[in-house]
Amino acid sequence: MTDHAHHHGPAAQTASGMEQAAAIEPASGLEPAAVPGPALAEAAAPEPAPASAARPKLAVWKFASCDGCQLSLLNCEDELLSIAGAVHIAYFPEATRAVVEGPYDLSLVEGSITTPEDMRRIHEIRAQSGTLVTIGACATAGGIQALRNWADVDEFRSIVYAHPEYLSTLDTSTPIASHVDVDYELRGCPVDKRQLIEVLAAYLNGRKPRIPSYSVCVECKRKGNICVPIANGTPCLGPVTQAGCGALCPTYGRGCYGCFGPQDTTNTASLTTQLVELGMADADIVRVYRTFNAGAPEFEAAGNAVEAGGAR
Amino acid sequence: MDDIRLLPATGLEGLIAQLRSRGYRVMGPTLRDDAIVTGEIRSASDLPQGVGDEQDPARYRLRKRDDGAYFGFAAPAQSSKPVFFPAEEVIWRGRRDTAVTPDSAASASTPDNAGNPTTAPASSPHDPGFTVERDQLDAPPIALLGVRSCDLRAVQIHDKVLAGRTYIDAHYVTRREATFVVAVACSDPAATCFCASMGTGPRPAATDPATGEPSYDLLLTEIAPSDPDRHHFVLEIGTEAGRDVAHAIDTAPAEFDDQHEALAVTAHAASQQTRRITAATVRDDLRASAESSRWEDVASRCLSCTNCTLVCPTCFCTTVEDVSDLTGATAERHRVWDSCFSEDFTYIHGGPTRESVKARYRQWITHKLSSWEDQFGMLGCVGCGRCIAWCPAGIDITEEAAALGRMRAGGVLPTGDHVPTGDHVTVTS
Known part of the structure; x- marks a missing residue:
């Protein structure tokens, strides 16, 4: 370890x-x-x-x-x-x-x-x-x-x-x-x-790239996507994940997997509460924080907190 | 009673066809994915007949109704905001000129206000300059069908914000031009609705309180959707254009009892609403709460995801984003929806002025329920409840406002008219 x-x-x-x-x-x-x-x-x-x-x-x-x-x-x-x-x-x-x-x-x-x-x-x-x-x-x-x-x-x-x-x-x-x-x-x-x-x-x-650091939710709303956790209870990391993919998964009715890492203001504790309410087991919550960006400090801390019993 | 007529339920098809034949693009509620959204309506079959909804904090579900109601649901997932105020639009395109002639290099013309392509002055004989093309709108006028009182009020607020001040939003004005409004009186509020307490529904006011202009051309109240033999609409006429349409379709004269029946629908809907904001005191409650301990509490729940602002029918903040191609030969300026919940929203040299989440939430709710009135002469909330339903953390604006009111009344805060300074609450313009 x-x-x-x-x-x-x-x-x-x-x-x-x-x-x-x-x-x-x-x-x-x-x-x-x-x-x-x-x-x-x-x-x-x-x-x-x-x-x-x-x-x-x-x-x-x-x-x-x-x-x-x-x-x-x-x-x-x-x-x-x-x-x-x-x-x-x-x-x-x-x-x-x-x-x-x-x-x-x-x-x-x-x-x-x-x-x-x-x-x-x-x-x-x-x-x-x-x-x-x-x-x-x-x-x-x-x-x-x-x-x-x-x-x-x-x-x-x-x-x-x-x-x-x-x-x-x-x-x-x-x-x-x-x-x-x-x-x-x-x-x-x-x-x-x-x-x-x-x-x-x-x-x-020689200019600043147009790369936003806000959440995937912005891309969903601009596209007119229907919010998957709200409208059908699908767990989604979009609220804590940085935009950039064009909200690819939610566009096809799936939850966000966090591929673009933490957004600039990340409240994983609040999202964890929502994931629990949507019925996810702690082990599954740890797993969704530990994927492609497991080592990003915010996701790392979130997964560790749930593993230590902090989800409920 | 020439201003009120009856439209059989089967007559919706004729109304839609009539509007389309007059050149309108009809926009109204329709089913998409797991929600009711605002989309183009080509026939009555595009409407979510027999579909209702349940809305609670962080929860939205469609449900099958046991009747044939066309408008038996509450606020759609998105209001008509994107119809007139799209999430992204091109403001202008620029193209670096390739040919350099002595004449073009030396000429110094100014941009054409009519939006025609113009050549900008070259900065030096070696710089060929560039051509600017403004985006030209070429869209048919809109007919809003089935717009609810809350969302209609929100359009009126946008009219003030975007088209009623010194600097107008030209694209918004163009899109709003000649809009035909078929409003619907709300019959089935969700648990998240609180328009009755805001004075913005469920029955739309006949006129815009700010301008005195008619709010709608036609107003529908749906009657007896569970009885196929009686199912019809009470059709109230708001304008001469509305009267013209009403008399061109299959309508019949109404009786006094019909109007009474229509009023009963919205009176019942108002009585069903469980959430409320005390509109008379909320402005002062917010002004007195700049240093409230409540902000830390709500910030612990707030995801800064921006959903509340992006589903709000009155939120109007945007940013501009410039893009260029690899070589810098072409560039575009896009205007996109922005949100006071994003860190970059207040970025200036050195960092964001509202770095903490509590500062962002305080800004949003204070603007919506307090400083909006100072700025525009009305509150910025219409009680549609979308920010409650579509907040993944289920933060409830009515509960936050009530908590602040209780804390102020209970002396948790210094009472009296403590007016926050610019350091604490920044008005967004």
């Missing part, structure tokens, strides 16, 4: 709160206004890629993760050519084996830190990155693999692997911001491709 809250530097949370208030500045020496390229709306007929010197160099890095967030970038089908026109994709093994040496103007980092080697590697990446943006719940909160923070890693390593002595792994899964300075954290499991494009557009234009 590891109290992994100590592994979270304050940066892990200030990155989501304070950093979002600031514009993402392109690396020095770049003139965003001079970056040519087609408009998103004209993505069907992109301009030929301009000279690479004029485009910021983009690198996409993977740590402990499922690759889903990187795939969100590749899933930007209609916009992908525009992205390739606006940035020079210099390092992106998920997409291409071609590698351009660093340094890089913008690094997108997927995944959490779970091995000693990754603890070292993230510092190297930070050193050769102008702007570093983490993408997804793993990189921002430790991901589903942060469940190891409540478990005995040696024990399950010995059960799962024939030769556990070959493994070098940490007892915890921690977010990138626990190890290096992060310029911006993009939430989600996986990230939302519209938000990813928005972060790229904000970076290229």
Whole structure:
């Protein structure tokens, strides 16, 4: 059992709160206004890629993760050519084996830190990155693999692997911001491709990204969704979860699973009371707080509180 | 009694068809998912006939009625607010000009107030400038069908807030233009309703108390829905436009007893309401409660989820969000619903001015039940009860107001007219 809250530097949370208030500045020496390229709306007929010197160099890095967030970038089908026109994709093994040496103007980092080697590697990446943006719940909160923070890693390593002595792994899964300075954290499991494009557009234009930190409820109400816990008793984490997915699950009549982590003002104690009233057992309540953002401090504390008998 | 007529229940179809034939987009209550919402009504079959509701704190359930009532339910999940005041709209679009000619670079034109595309002045010979296109509304006039007294009052409040002051909301005014209102007298209040105590229902006032304008063109009161032979509507005529429609459809003259029967429906509905706010004293109760210990109590329950404000038919706060594409060649300004319960709502340089949840709840309820009157000359609450039903924590505005009143009366707080300063209560404009 590891109290992994100590592994979270304050940066892990200030990155989501304070950093979002600031514009993402392109690396020095770049003139965003001079970056040519087609408009998103004209993505069907992109301009030929301009000279690479004029485009910021983009690198996409993977740590402990499922690759889903990187795939969100590749899933930007209609916009992908525009992205390739606006940035020079210099390092992106998920997409291409071609590698351009660093340094890089913008690094997108997927995944959490779970091995000693990754603890070292993230510092190297930070050193050769102008702007570093983490993408997804793993990189921002430790991901589903942060469940190891409540478990005995040696024990399950010995059960799962024939030769556990070959493994070098940490007892915890921690977010990138626990190890290096992060310029911006993009939430989600996986990230939302519209938000990813928005972060790229904000970076290229030297402005603040339009990424809200309010609850999923705002997205539901703006869409005209019917509130699932109120209208049919389905438990929902929406009131404590940050918007960004477009209220995907409630739109299809399901409760929110908290993929985007805690919203800026999180009253999990009050939500726990409601989950109890909707008939959830304590063990199930612990489980819903401990999913993709189990390591986010607010969800971690909420799950621990219920586990300690604080739900009723 | 030419101002009151009878419409058979089967005549709703003709009313809807008549409104549609006059070019109106008819918006009214309809079933979607697990709730009654406001949506487009193309025929009487779109109405939730035979469906009722149960509403309690943090709970809303549809129920099957044992009669054929078309309007046998209380406040729909959302009011008609989005019809005139959508959750998101584009204010303008901007496009960076690509061609640079000596003429265009040197020209300095001003934006066209008519909303036509215009070229903004270039800041330098190397900057091609940009073109701004304002969003143009092209929508048919709206006919509200089956709008309740509470929600009709809320539209009147929005008329004052958005269209009755120095700076008007042009899109709202355009959408509100030539609205035809078929109101419905409420027969089946929910446990969350308290319009009777607010003086905003269940029977709509004939005129807008602020302007003296007629509140509705037509008012329906549904009679005897359990008796297929008698099921009909008492149709009260509020305007000449309403009279024109009433005489173009299948209506018959009414008797004195018919009006009496209609009044009995709303009198009964009012008597069924269990929640109330003491409208006469609530304004002063709130003014005296700026430092109440109650705020900590409610903040421990409040989720800051914003649901109360987004279902409130009078909440009107918005923010603007600018977006651009990857290259900065195009940009848009969107206006979206915002909420005083979000942290960013009061963000200024250095942080939010209402960081604590208790400050946010106090702002919301104080604005709604007190400072709204100072600002607009009426209270901002119409007693629809949506903030009670759709609050996931079941926070009850009537109970919070009553608790503050009790605490003030019981001397828990300094009594007298302690007027909060700007540090404590900020009026939202």
